[in-house]
Amino acid sequence: LRDLAKYMGSTTNFTATQAAEALNYMALAGYDAKVSATMLPKVLDLAAAGMMDLGYASDIVTDAQTALGIQMGDMTTFVDQLAKTASSSNTSVSQLGEALLTIGSTGRMVRGGFEELNIVLGVLANNGKKGSEAGNDLRRQLTRLVSPTKEAEVWFEKLGFSAYENGKLKALPQIYQELGTALNSLSDERRNMAVSDIFGQYALAGANALLNTTSEQWETLSEKIHDAEGAASDMAKIQQETLPGALTQLQSAFSGVKIEIFDLISPIAREFVVTLTEGFTQAAD
16 A cells, blocks of 8 residues: 555655555545555545645545445546536536535435436536535435325326336436426426425426426537547646646656655664664653
8 A cells, every 4th residue: 555655646646655555545434455456546636627625526536435325436437527527517526526526325225326416416517506505405306206295206207207217217318308298288387386296396497407408408418428438637747737726746756756865764764763872761760
């Protein structure tokens, strides 16, 4: 882990000390050395892409993995899609992370996993809903769709709508497009009543934003987020190519030199300190 922290310090815009701190955050999350070593480059890419604190980037990665049940092999895709969603919609990586952490394990019921969540959060962000506000909003809507109230069930029956297909929850873009089309057959007054009864007052604005999103808007954002390979790394490199990024890399390189010098002189310095301590002890006696 020490060697890995030194290597990442010399090849990224984070110092070896900062990389070591990220490893410590992952250890606190219960990751062993092997998993931490695998996750470190992803955490550093995410932090660099989103210009975030390493501790918060580590929280997003570790907490999202646990809450959403993301497999280790899918974590690179998860980080890349976060970065791609941020660059393709009116939000940031940190706001997306905050939204996902707010949704928590409720997001596991989404058919398309974290990719689908990112798509919906991107649409909400384009409509002014971001961060924990978007997370709370979407969590309430998911709960209402999966466990509809009696009022909602009445509306679903009238509209001939179901959120399920062959016993499985439909993809969220499909749900909102089908429900939106069905609701458009009502008068404005009855439509507003229906949306309020189905999703509740607190999620009304977010629900309307998703219901009014066109199929073209869904498809455009979906295609961008699906094609996200390497997005976090690319964004991190862009940050490194700026003057502040170059200065940060200089600081990282200098930090690496200090570590190498310390490693060289540490054994000699330790012997000197031990000898000096023994001399003072004898003098005191």
